[in-house]
Amino acid sequence: MIELKDVSKTYVRKGLSIEALKNINIKVDKGDIFGFIGFSGAGKSTLIRLVNRLEKVTSGEVLIEGELLNAYSTSGLRKVRKKIGMIFQHFNLLESKTVFDNIAIPLVLLKRNKRKIEQRVKELLEFTGLSEKANSYPSELSGGQKQRVGIARALASNPSILLCDEATSALDPQTTQSILDLLRKINQEYKITILIITHEMSVIQRICNKVAVMEKGEIIEQGNVLEVFGQPRHPTTQSFVRTVIHDKVPESVLRTFEQQESQRIYKLEFIGQSASDPVVHELIRKHEVHVNILFASMTEIQETTIGYMTIQLRGEQHAVEQAVSFVKSKGVNIQEVKDL
Numbered sequence: 001m002i003e004l005k006d007v008s009k010t011y012v013r014k015g016l017s018i019e020a021l022k023n024i025n026i027k028v029d030k031g032d033i034f035g036f037i038g039f040s041g042a043g044k045s046t047l048i049r050l051v052n053r054l055e056k057v058t059s060g061e062v063l064i065e066g067e068l069l070n071a072y073s074t075s076g077l078r079k080v081r082k083k084i085g086m087i088f089q090h091f092n093l094l095e096s097k098t099v100f101d102n103i104a105i106p107l108v109l110l111k112r113n114k115r116k117i118e119q120r121v122k123e124l125l126e127f128t129g130l131s132e133k134a135n136s137y138p139s140e141l142s143g144g145q146k147q148r149v150g151i152a153r154a155l156a157s158n159p160s161i162l163l164c165d166e167a168t169s170a171l172d173p174q175t176t177q178s179i180l181d182l183l184r185k186i187n188q189e190y191k192i193t194i195l196i197i198t199h200e201m202s203v204i205q206r207i208c209n210k211v212a213v214m215e216k217g218e219i220i221e222q223g224n225v226l227e228v229f230g231q232p233r234h235p236t237t238q239s240f241v242r243t244v245i246h247d248k249v250p251e252s253v254l255r256t257f258e259q260q261e262s263q264r265i266y267k268l269e270f271i272g273q274s275a276s277d278p279v280v281h282e283l284i285r286k287h288e289v290h291v292n293i294l295f296a297s298m299t300e301i302q303e304t305t306i307g308y309m310t311i312q313l314r315g316e317q318h319a320v321e322q323a324v325s326f327v328k329s330k331g332v333n334i335q336e337v338k339d340l
């Protein structure tokens with residue numbers, strides 16, 4: 001439904017070229033909540049500006065619902081933009097207009113009649129929980145309420161795509177959660193495809209089903225959130241994942257721990273069903289090994305539980321090997337670690 005094929009974007013300023021995006025290939029399916037994460041300057045905003053055609057590609061193709069965006073005339077572009085709503089980090093509301101009037105802006109621009117506008121705005125006020133605030137001005141609202149107005153305004157023309165540019169970065173954790181819940185509701189009830197750009201992995205973890213990690217204008221890793229979080233390959237992805245999933249043995253445990261020849265250390269990764277099976281219990285009960293748990297944590301992604309555990313195994317060589325095979329047979333990823 002949104003496709004970027006070999007897209008590059010170079011800005012030229014005062015004779016200097018800045019390659020903001022290099023050979024980007026992305027496919028966003030209908031119904032996805034697709035997150036783009038990267039540090040400042042990675043090219044996230046540029047990418048989103050190419051999707052709503054605020055910027056033109058230098059080379060490559062952007063397709064929205066199979067239609068090539070490069071080729072559009074001004075009137076064609078207006079039609080495509082109707083399919084796309086956008087929300088911003090700093091909300092971009094008109095301070096001189098009420099909540100009602102802010103939400104109505106896209107409909108006024110589309111020259112809808114008064115009765116239709118009133119009906120649609122009322123619907124959106126209710127959907128976003130703002131009915132009481134219809135006559136308030138933006139300056140009288142909290143950050144979360146302002147973002148709700150931004151969301152209602154973005155939905156006014158019934159778009160099929162919603163672009164979110166750091167939409168929760170200016171909000172506290174609790175308000176962030178309520179806005180993310182609202183975005184999920186929009187995705188599920190209105191079947192709207194959502195693109196999110198963020199520098200916070202927790203946002204991706206909480207609502208996205210797909211993720212692309214960007215660095216210096218390139219996509220260094222992409223895939224289903226569960227796969228990317230479960231097995232991040234690129235060091236930058238690994239460091240993003242570590243901001244939300246901890247798999248390191250704490251310093252305090254390391255200090256009291258003396259590694260000996262007869263003890264071997266393993267990292268275990270449990271995904272889905274294996275996270276709720278009593279694998280370690282059976283390991284201790286059925287095998288001639290001593291198990292020392294150095295670290296354990298659990299997290300939830302896409303309604304799937306992922307568990308991490310670091311253990312020490314002590315015992316005869318063959319008993320340790322049997323124990324490792326047993327863990328593998330239970331669908332748990334197990335790897336020996338040489339250095340903690």
Ligand SMILES: Nc1ncnc2c1ncn2[C@@H]1O[C@H](COP(=O)(O)OP(=O)(O)OP(=O)(O)O)[C@@H](O)[C@H]1O
Pocket residue numbers: 011012013018019020038039040041042043044045046047
């Ligand atoms: N209009 C512009 N003119 C010139 N260079 C630009 C322009 N917009 C962005 N850039 C440059 O392109 C690169 C990518 O910027 P972009 O804003 O897309 O990154 P970002 O990942 O969104 O970063 P941030 O999170 O800081 O917004 C940067 O080097 C930036 O300086």
